[in-house]
Amino acid sequence: MKGVIIIGLMAISSIWLYQRVNDLIKPLPKPELDTNTYWGPGNPTDYEAPKDVVPFKIAYDQTIIDDLRTQLNRTWRYAPPLEGIKFEYGFNSDALRHIVDYWRDYYLLKWRAHEEFLNSLPHYKTEIQGLNIHFIHAKPKPEAYKEKKVVPLLLLHGWPGSVREFYEFINLLVEVSDINDYVFEVIAPSLVGYGFSDAAAKPGFDVAQMAIVMRNLMLRLGYEKFLIQGGDWGSIIGSAISTLFPENVIGYHSNMCLLYTPLSMIKSYIASFMPERFLPQRFFAEHHFPLKDKFKLLLVESGYFHLQATKPDTIGIALQASPIALAAYILEKFQQTTGPGLNQEFNAMDKVYKLDALLDNIMIYYLTNSATSAGRFYAENMSRKFLGLQLDRVQTPVSMGCARFKFDLPPALDWALRDKFPNLIHSTYYNQAGHFAALEVPVMLYINFQEFAKKAIQIEEAKV
Ligand SMILES: *[C@@H]1O[C@H](CO)[C@@H](O)[C@H](O)[C@H]1NC(C)=O
Ligand SMILES: *[C@@H]1O[C@H](CO)[C@@H](O)[C@H](O)[C@H]1NC(C)=O
Numbered sequence: 001m002k003g004v005i006i007i008g009l010m011a012i013s014s015i016w017l018y019q020r021v022n023d024l025i026k027p028l029p030k031p032e033l034d035t036n037t038y039w040g041p042g043n044p045t046d047y048e049a050p051k052d053v054v055p056f057k058i059a060y061d062q063t064i065i066d067d068l069r070t071q072l073n074r075t076w077r078y079a080p081p082l083e084g085i086k087f088e089y090g091f092n093s094d095a096l097r098h099i100v101d102y103w104r105d106y107y108l109l110k111w112r113a114h115e116e117f118l119n120s121l122p123h124y125k126t127e128i129q130g131l132n133i134h135f136i137h138a139k140p141k142p143e144a145y146k147e148k149k150v151v152p153l154l155l156l157h158g159w160p161g162s163v164r165e166f167y168e169f170i171n172l173l174v175e176v177s178d179i180n181d182y183v184f185e186v187i188a189p190s191l192v193g194y195g196f197s198d199a200a201a202k203p204g205f206d207v208a209q210m211a212i213v214m215r216n217l218m219l220r221l222g223y224e225k226f227l228i229q230g231g232d233w234g235s236i237i238g239s240a241i242s243t244l245f246p247e248n249v250i251g252y253h254s255n256m257c258l259l260y261t262p263l264s265m266i267k268s269y270i271a272s273f274m275p276e277r278f279l280p281q282r283f284f285a286e287h288h289f290p291l292k293d294k295f296k297l298l299l300v301e302s303g304y305f306h307l308q309a310t311k312p313d314t315i316g317i318a319l320q321a322s323p324i325a326l327a328a329y330i331l332e333k334f335q336q337t338t339g340p341g342l343n344q345e346f347n348a349m350d351k352v353y354k355l356d357a358l359l360d361n362i363m364i365y366y367l368t369n370s371a372t373s374a375g376r377f378y379a380e381n382m383s384r385k386f387l388g389l390q391l392d393r394v395q396t397p398v399s400m401g402c403a404r405f406k407f408d409l410p411p412a413l414d415w416a417l418r419d420k421f422p423n424l425i426h427s428t429y430y431n432q433a434g435h436f437a438a439l440e441v442p443v444m445l446y447i448n449f450q451e452f453a454k455k456a457i458q459i460e461e462a463k464v
Contacts, residue, residue, distance in 0.1 A: 025263040027419070028393045033244065035212050039192070039200040040130025049127045051220065056123040056134060056196070058115055060367055065111050068366065071323055072104040086344040087335055091328040095346045099331070099355070100324055107359050114360055121170060125196070128216045134196035135189035135217065136163055140174045147176055148183045151250070151457060152223040154214065154241075155188040158232020159374055160330040161436060162195045162364040163188050164357065168442040173449075180450050182457060184227070189217055191233065191377070195364045199373030206386035207233075210377075211240035215248060224248060227456065229449055231255040231408075231437060233377065239420075242398040243391050251399040251456025253426075253449050255437045257411045261392045264416035271413055278413050283429045286406045294410040301336060304329070308378035316372025319365075326371055327362050334358055337434040339407040353439055392420060399459055401426035401452030403445065407434030425459070426452040 038047050078093045086092055107114070121136045140150060153173065157165050166188050173184040192213055193199035200209075214237060218226055227250050228238040235254040242252040271278045272291050279288065288294070307315050319326045331349065338348040345351075349358060365371055380386065400421035404411045414427050428448055433441040 025261075025266070026393075027395045028390055030243065030394050031208075031389050031391075033208055033212065035216065036129060037209065037212070038130040039202060039205060039209070039213075040198070041201040044130075047130060049129065051126070053124050053126040053221070056125045058118050058123065058196070060115070064367070065108055068323060069104050069108050072100050072108075076100070076324060086346075087332075091332040091335065092346070096324070096328050096331070098346070099327065102355065103327070103359055107356060114356070114363070117167075118164070118360065121167065123196075126217070126220055128213050128220065131192055131198040131200065131213065133189055133192070133198070133213065133217055135187055136166070136170065137221070138170050138174050138186045138188075140176060140183040140185070144174075144176045144183050148181065149457070151182050151184055151453065152218070152226040153184040153186050153453075154218055154223075154226050154228045154238075155186055156214065156228065156230035156234030156237050157188070157191065157194070158230070158234045158236075159194070159377065160333055160361070160365070161232065161439075162361050163190055164361045164364060165436055165439040169438040169445060172442060172446040182450070182453055184453075187218065187221060187223070187226075189214060191237070191374075193373035193377055194370055195368050199370070199376075204380060204383065204385065205377070206380040206383060207236055207240050208244065208386060208389060208391065209380075210237050211244055215241050215245050218248065225250050225460070227251050227253070227453055229253045229255075231435065236381075239396075240391055242400070242421075243394050243396045246396050246398045249398045250460045251401065251425075251452065252421075253401040253403070253452045253456075255403045255405060255445060256408055256435070257402040257404060257417060258409060259392055259412035259416055259420060261390075261416075261419070263419055264392075264412050267416045268413060271415065278415060279429070282431065283404075286431065287404055287429060288410060288413065298409070304333075305378060308375040309382040310379065312375035312379050313372055316375050319371035319375075320369055323362075323366050326366060329371075330362055330365065331358060334436065337407060337436060339434055352434075353436070357439060395420055395422060397423055399456040400424045401449075401456065403428050403430065403437065403448040403452075405430045405433040405435070405437050405441075408437075409435065423459075425455050 078097065081092050081094055082089065121138050123134065124137055125132050125134050144150065155166055157163060170186050170188060173186050176183055190197040192205060192210055225248060228241060230238040235256040238252050238254060242249045268291065272289050275284045275289050319329055334349050334353060335343055338352045342348045349355060400423060402417065414424060417424050433444065437445045
């Protein structure tokens with residue numbers, strides 16, 4: 001009798017446990033969201049967005065540039081770094097002093113040339129859901145349309161980046177060459193709240209809302225079907241577009257394939273005991289294991305994340321009050337992503353990215369006053385409303401490609417990624433480069449993307 005009761009209790013508790021675990025790991029259905037929420041200021045009745053697309057040029061008065069030079073010339077009460085310390089305590093103030101001198105006395109004296117470079121790709125603005133959205137729209141030369149198939153591509157940046165990350169990459173994407181089958185019409189928007197795009201005037205503008213605006217932008221431009229490429233937020237937003245609107249996406253390529261679901265955590269824990277079953281030996285240490293080190297790195301490097309996810313306006317005030325503070329805060333991230341070892345060298349950033357490109361990026365945040373609104377995106381993504389959607393657990397049939405660079409955040413294994421992207425058609429590892437791949441290794445990213453695009457487009461063509 002006692003035995004029967006025990007067996008009965010065991011059966012009941014196993015069913016209970018099975019259901020709890022299943023609740024935690026089963027795929028979720030796709031949520032239905034309003035695709036036309038108004039995010040501009042006020043609450044106009046009968047709002048209709050003007051549909052025109054207007055050319056845009058980056059053009060700032062000399063007085064603004066002179067004022068910045070004066071600010072960079074003020075006595076700066078800096079604290080010297082501790083003895084023998086480089087970047088371990090945050091951005092090194094000695095390194096920063098040199099950069100500020102260069103910024104003021106060399107870079108800004110040639111601002112017109114930098115502005116001209118930034119205007120070398122065609123820019124536009126159009127209004128979506130109450131927001132003026134800025135984007136680069138680069139097309140191949142007219143002859144290219146006769147020689148190659150031209151495919152639209154939505155290119156998405158992240159924080160603390162901007163469209164500046166993509167210039168070299170875009171110039172490759174629109175170029176006809178012997179080795180490629182496809183060329184691209186590239187649409188590279190400034191994210192909402194970033195750079196030359198408006199910021200949402202109301203709380204709640206999270207990743208799903210960003211995905212909706214970016215997809216509406218593509219529809220406005222007449223693209224019903226397109227490819228997506230992104231790293232950082234761009235990767236997370238691309239994943240959300242693929243999840244919410246798979247009918248619009250030919251393929252989604254990421255250079256930051258993160259996935260933080262309960263099941264993916266369990267899988268990477270299991271895989272840590274037998275990594276050789278999951279990936280070639282030479283990639284263990286760089287990309288996935290030991291997990292302890294990877295989590296420690298995330299903890300040490302993600303202070304900014306917690307700050308922006310909780311009190312973005314406070315740090316935003318400091319960053320908008322002082323261009324030097326803005327530079328230190330943004331450059332800390334680029335410095336860190338130059339990679340271990342290298343990242344203790346003062347000139348590593350210039351070697352890996354070119355200092356002028358990083359200053360172009362800082363100028364975009366400075367001139368558009370967007371440090372606060374850009375930081376707020378972290379707070380919105382951590383809101384209960386958005387996390388409740390659990391988009392990472394909603395599967396999408398879209399073809400997915402993944403390029404994992406050595407010094408990027410620890411990515412998901414294919415074994416885990418396939419839970420969300422059953423059509424993972426391209427999965428690669430690199431023994432070099434880091435988080436800002438488009439800026440650091442544009443040719444490598446281009447070749448990787450081209451290989452992916454070829455597969456994704458062929459799958460798409462086979463459907464019709
Ligand atoms: C910077 O300050 C020095 C000394 O006050 C002055 O000579 C110089 O003209 C200033 N430069 C700028 C760019 O304001
Ligand atoms: C934002 O939310 C998405 C979906 O839940 C998640 O995958 C991602 O890791 C979050 N990203 C950040 C930077 O918080």
